[in-house]
Amino acid sequence: MSTAIVADRLCKHYRLYRQPVDALKELLLRRQRHERLRVLRDVSFSLDAGDTLGVIGENGAGKSTLLKLLAGTLHPSSGDLRVSGRVSAILELGSGFHPEFNGIENIRLGCALLGLSAQETEAALPGIIAFSELDDAVYRPVKTYSSGMYVRLAFSLVTAVDPDVLVIDEALSVGDIYFQKKSLDRIREFIDQGKSVVFCSHNLYQVKTLCRRCLWLDHGELRMIGDASEVVDSYMDAMRERAKAAEAEDVAVVAHAAGASFLHIEFADAGKSDYACGEPLALRIAIDPGRIEARELHVGVVIMRNDNIHVYGVSTLIDDQALTAGEDGHIHLVYELPELSLLSGLYSFYIYLLDDSGVHVMDKQENVLPFRVRHSGDEVGVARLVHRWRVSERVSEIP
Amino acid sequence: MTLLHTLFLLVRRDLKVRIAGSYLGVLWYIAQPLFLILLYGFVFGAVLGVRFHRDQPSELFVLYLMAGMLPYIGLQESVLRASNALVDNRSLLSSSPLPIWLYPLVPVLSSAVTEFFALLILLVVAWWLLGSLSVWIMLIPLLLLARVLMSAGLAWSFAVLTPFLRDISQILTMLLTLLLFATPIFYPADMVPESWRWIFGFNPLYYLVSAYRGAILEGVFPAVALCVSLALGLVVSIVGFLLFRRLSLAVRDVL
Incomplete structure (x- = not known):
């Protein structure tokens, strides 16, 4: 099986300057004037073509940076990254939209910004409009859209490109439930078609169900990679450990002379x-x-x-x-x-x-x-409750 | 190919955005420079009585003024707008894999489009006032090319420098006004004392304006002025592009 992504000791640091002009002085005078903010340190992993990888971690763990590196909008500071095939990334939905233009015009430009040619754009246009379910609203300026409509348009646009590798960052937490499901189904479709998917979400349940493998980033380092449910479970253990409140109420012991x-x-x-x-x-x-x-x-x-x-x-x-x-x-x-x-x-x-x-x-x-x-299986919660399901022909049969 | 198509879409959007929702629409692109030209024409031509040639009627003065103003306005507009191109498109830069040198080029190309239409008006007015047009107006595409090359070089330079030093956009406004007065646009070059004229030699816009006037109004083939303009344009754009390339990775850290 071929590999879609190979990352070898990937590092990314941002340079922090006290003021922007320091960056210029540094280039011209060749004297270091920045502090380094290390966002990713020595992250190595590989992903087979057609495999799905979840990316989890706390805020600021470097997830978004990793995804931007995969999408090619950022370059690694050191290390090696190879991504084979066309990458489409859902990072910031609709960032290229202009409020004054209607949906169609924004789709056309959006496709171009994603690297589609004019012919490919025209071919993709009907599918995008259909999937967004905006109907006649695509002829209205985007500024008149509700935020849900906006996101629908953006999501339809990004997934209309036929990518080999799809990179998704938190995109599904927006839109109404119906569209969330629809977009989740679209992602599943991609997976079924044998595309590689990298999926980052705080919704661990989605990560567990969508992804076969999972990668846990902790302060910019790779803490764990492996089977998705195993990694997610370990991550949740660690999170609960941290979230543990200062201490539960202290139970006072009655010092008893009798000393049981x-x-x-x-x-x-x-x-x-x-x-x-x-x-x-x-x-x-x-x-x-x-x-x-x-x-x-x-x-x-x-x-x-x-x-x-x-x-x-x-x-x-x-x-x-x-x-x-x-x-x-x-x-x-x-x-x-x-x-x-x-x-x-x-x-x-x-x-x-x-x-x-x-x-x-x-x-x-x-x-x-x-x-x-x-536990094996996808149930969520604390405990497995005894339960059963019944399907009845008539309402009255259900007690 | 795809890159060109994208550039085309970006330029078209840029042109449409600025007039979106206005009544006069496209007309504003012509009305703005015409207003400036008439204003300066009134002050310098009618009030101060400046002339490019002895006994020149004031209509012809306006014509000369227009031939000088149009390339200047194009350059000024592209450089000013390009200096904010990276800052304004910050969100696009981080979500699209397009090369970022495209963004400063957008205002330059849209200014070329508007200048082209303004030049058409200049031609109509010139034909009406002069009675005929010279064959050298066929050089207009080359003139425009020289203007675009110069603007592109400056656009790339200022676009990549401004994020490091925001003060540049303020300084730039002053520099561009200085350029307007340091170029023989409102006045003929020979009105300047001889001891100062050497300054024009270092002003790329001087050659460009001479070439515009020579080809469009004086009916001569402005060989020297045009060649110098094209050569300077080429040098400026290459230097600008290299500077942009050199700083384009670092600029992402300060955006």
Whole structure:
């Protein structure tokens, strides 16, 4: 299979000058007068022809710069970039439009700016107008368009060019839902036709479903590249980690003279911290009740995702499960999830030792036993809920 | 080919944009320079009584003035507008893979179009006042070429320098006014004291204006003036283009 894109140690830095004239002085006097802003550092990857690559990363990670390099509107500062075939890029939609002119005139000029010849433009014109669904509005000046119409025209224009490589930056976050779907379908069409697509979006779900592979940029460096769902999941884990609020409310421990405490807490499957959705997961908890009766103690277990979402919390008090001491005087408790229904993410346990009222905390182990869950499939959210679908002939049949 | 087509579309758009929505439309392109010429003609010809030849009637003075003003206005307009070409098209530069040297060329070419029509009016007026036209008016395409070459060279230079130093657009306005008065446009060259006339030798527009007047009004083949104008035009445009090329990568960092 041939390669569409080969990037080898791609670097891009912008020169920052205190004032623009410094740039001129630097050229003439050959003395450095700028600070470097490194936007991309040693990014290497390749993309097979017909493959789809998602580009994700936080704001300012260098995504747009990378796409502009691919589109050819910027040149790398160092490193090597080869893109084979005609590239069409959706970077800034409609930036070449002039408000005073009507749709048709703007399409003609837009096509020329994209590198189409006069004949190619005329051939593409009917398709562009049809796809934009502007009908008679194409004869009105663009300044009279709503922003949705504007975007429709721009998107139709850019995708009407028959590219080998399509570069898309965030373009789909605009327009109404109907047109978003339509443009997404158009992109899918490109993929089905075996074109290479590079797709950058903050909508990770779209990246996951549209792209086979994914590239994660972190402060200008390539953090990870590989299978799209794997990269997206890791990225989301990292984002949640960062978004984690300063700290969850601090649960005060009542220092009890009687000193009931956890002895140890561990996964039943010792050392295992990676789980697939649907797998069983069990915790073993050992407690020294101290001088308190075992049945006056309760254990609460909370599962938190790393962005501080309480996924599920329950306790022996809620479930009316009495605790008893074992032969060695300790309590040995197993918390079991026969079918882990969590979706991909990083999770950890918050475990509390409570008194018989459930109000006082005798001991706590917070943010312990971190574990990772991966699920296959495109479901989104926190947990897999038991559900079913039904299709009925009549409305009345649906309960 | 595609590049030429694109350039054509950009020029056409440029011409249409400036008159979009106005009542007189295309007429403004002719009305603006004519107004200036009549104004200067009144001040210099009627009030101050300047003449290019002894006993020249004032209508003919206006004709001479017009032949000098038209290339100047074309040059002034292209250079002034081109100096902002990169700044104004910033968003296009980052979204289209077109070579950026096209953008300064757009105002130059649109000024050539408007100048061409203004020259047609000059021809009509000259034919009406002089009774006949010389055969050398067939040199007009060459005259226009020399004018466009000079303007293009200056347009590229100022277009690429202005983003680095925004003050240039202010300085440019003054320089162009200076050029207007430093060229024998309102007055004949021999009105200037002999000790100062050497200055004209360094003024490309001097040769150009002489060539315009020679071919259109005096019925002579302005061999020297035309050749010098074309040669200077070529040099200016090549130097301008090379300067533009040299700075075009760096200019993206300051846009």
